[in-house]
Amino acid sequence: MSTEHNVSGDGAERILNAAIKLFGEHGVRGTTLKSIAAEANVSQALIVHHYGTKEGLRSACDAYVADVIRERKEETLAEPQFDPLMTLRRLEQGRPLLRYLIRTLTEGGAHAAQLIDGMVADAKSYMSQGERDGVIKPSDTPHDRAVVLVIWSMGALALHEHVERLLGVDFLAENVPPESLQRYLRPALELFKHGLVEDGSFDHLAAFLGEEKSQGTTQTSHDDKK
Structure with missing residues (x-):
């Protein structure tokens, strides 16, 4: 997955990919930052650095999905x-x-x-x-x-x-x-x-x-x- 939207650097992109995958499989409530960090092979601190909280990461995922759809209009x-x-x-x-x-x-x-x-x-x-x-x-x-x-x-x-x-x-x-x-x-x-x-x-x-x-x-x- 590659995009210029809401992604800055490989670490942020891996985090976004991992969050979309795990949120989709287990839901937001059923997914922890720890599991996202493990899936993305990054530290939880890096997630916080890029997205702040789990809600901030979810908002970034929403924006990414909306942008993908929009770009294919x-x-x-x-x-x-x-x-x-x-x-x-x-x-x-x-x-x-x-x-x-x-x-x-x-x-x-x-x-x-x-x-x-x-x-x-x-x-x-x-x-x-x-x-x-x-x-x-x-x-x-x-x-x-x-x-x-x-x-x-x-x-x-x-x-x-x-x-x-x-x-x-x-x-x-x-x-x-x-x-x-x-x-x-x-x-x-x-x-x-x-x-x-x-x-x-x-x-x-x-x-x-x-x-x-x-x-x-x-x-x-x-x-x-x-």
Whole structure:
């Protein structure tokens, strides 16, 4: 794993690699600085020097994972889906990053919220660029669309055991070809490319939602004049 973000020198990078691996395997509460130091082959004092506390190290791990996803936005945008976990799979150290994400999502808390918020902001940016490039359809609710896509993606990751059970797709498997993801990606691509319902279906619901949006806009306008 190599990055310019939040890493200064080989010792700091080894610490970050070790923390991501162990946090993903055992959780933050189940991982000690002593075990991270042993995994990284450094002293605990060096961890404290670079990251302060275990919480500081965890924040650095969060930032690293978010940066990796962000740096691959062009690769993600070039494909017919917006699934950060798919791009992570291609990295040499992708599996530890995915395990770390799973732990973060299932443990919840402020760290998970910050990570998800960053993903939503990035997804919104990706799709805005996609709209300008003529790849993505415009949305009346770009922020909410980004939220839903990220939640769907991260939900699949958090439920990865059931994805494997029902579709035979293992997000965490080592050394597997992209073809192994077909049963997950094909229906996802179908939904993105063709949609789900036939033209005319649920028009009444769409009209209702349009009216709700219009009323909300009118109410906001009235509130602004007060």
